[in-house]
Amino acid sequence: MSIPEHPRILYIEDNDDNRMLVRKLLEREGFEVIEAVDGLSGIEAAQRESPDLILMDLNLPFMGGNEAATRLKATPGMAETPVIAISANVLKGDKERSLAAGCDGFIEKPIDVETFPDEVRKFLGGHRESLAESGDEPEYLRQYTHELVDHLERELSALQSANRRLKEMDRLKDEFLRNLSHELRTPLTPMRGYLECLATGDFGPLNEEQQSAVGAITKSYERLKMLIENLLAFAGLEAGRITFHHTSWPVEPLLTEVIEARRADAQARGVELQMEGPAERVELVADRRRIAEVLEHLLDNAVKFTPKGGSVKLSARAVDGDMPGLDLAEAGLSDLDPTRRYVLLSVADTGIGIAPEVAESIFQDFYQADAALNRRFEGVGLGLSISRRIIEAHGGRIAVTSKPDEGSRFHVLIPLLPR
C-alpha cells in the first residue's frame, strides 16, 4: 500500500498535552493532524474529513474509544480506514479487547517519541494487528460485550435520574407559575373597581388632567392584566389542566368581532385593518373563546410590529387536504390529511418581519425574536407558545412565513369535522 505524501491523521483524545505532543511529532514528519476531543465529535470528524488513519485514545468521556471504533467500523465507507488505539496497556487483555472491538492496532502509552512516527507509518502502509489467528477472539469479544453492557447500564441509570430531576423541576416551575399568577391577579380586582368609580365620576367630577391620568392608569392596568392572563393560561396549559369547550359556530362573525375590537387601537397607531371572510360558509367545531384568543393575539402582534401607514389583514378560507396550495407549502404545512377539509386563518402584516432562522423558535415558550424588540414592545414571549398549544389541542397547526422589512403572515390551520 502506498503512503500519501502528507497523510491526514485524525487524533481523538481528550487530553490537551497528549494532543499537542502527537501533533508536534507527526507534523514534523509532514503529516496533517486533525483533532477531536471525544468519541462523538471524533465520529463526526471522521465522516467529515475522511482521514487516512485514526488514532484513538481509549479512555474518552461519554463514549469510550473502543465503542467509537466499533461505530466507525460500521459506518459506510469507513470500514477500511485503520483505527489505531493509543492507550496504556494496563489490564490484562486491554489490547485484545480493543482489537475485538474493531481497532486495527494498538500503540502503547506513554508514546515512545523515537519510534512513534514509524509505527504510524507502518499502519498507514497496511500493517494490521489481529486476533484471528490466536483463536482467542470469541473470548475477548465476549469481554468487550460485557464492558459495553456495563457502560450502557451506567449511562441509562444516570439518564434516568437526570430525567427524574428534570421532571421534578418542571413540576416545581409549573407550581410556581401558578401560584405567582394567582397572587398577581388578586390585587387587580380592587384596582379595576376603583378605576371604574373614578372614571364614571362616582367619586365626584374629575378635571381634564385627572381624567387623562385615570385613562393612562387604566391602559397600564389592561396591559398588566393581559400579561397575567397569559401567564395563567400558560401555567394551565403546561400542566395539561385546561379543558376546552367545543361548540359549533360559523367562522365569519368571529373574524368581524376580533377585527372590530381592535379597530380603534389600530387607527390610533395609523395601521389599517382589513378582513376577508371565507367564500363559503365555514362552520368550525372548536372552543370559540380560545380560537378568538389566538386571533386576538396574532392581530395585536401584527398591529404592534407594523409601522404607521401599514396594514394588517385577517382572512379565512377553506382548504382541501389534498390541495393545500402554495402558501401552505411555503409555510411547511402542506402534509395534510388528504381526506379532510381545513379552515385556514391568516394574519398578514406589512411590518418589520421575522428573520427566517428564528421563525420556528417564536412558537417556543418565553421566546421573543429580539431582546431589543422585547424592551420596545414589552411582553414576556408567551402569547405565541400559548397560541400554538391551543391550536395543537384542536388538532391544528400554526406556522409563519416572513420576509424581514416586508411583513409576516401567520397561518393557522384547523381541521373541520368530516362531512
Ligand code: MN
Ligand atoms: Mn483519555
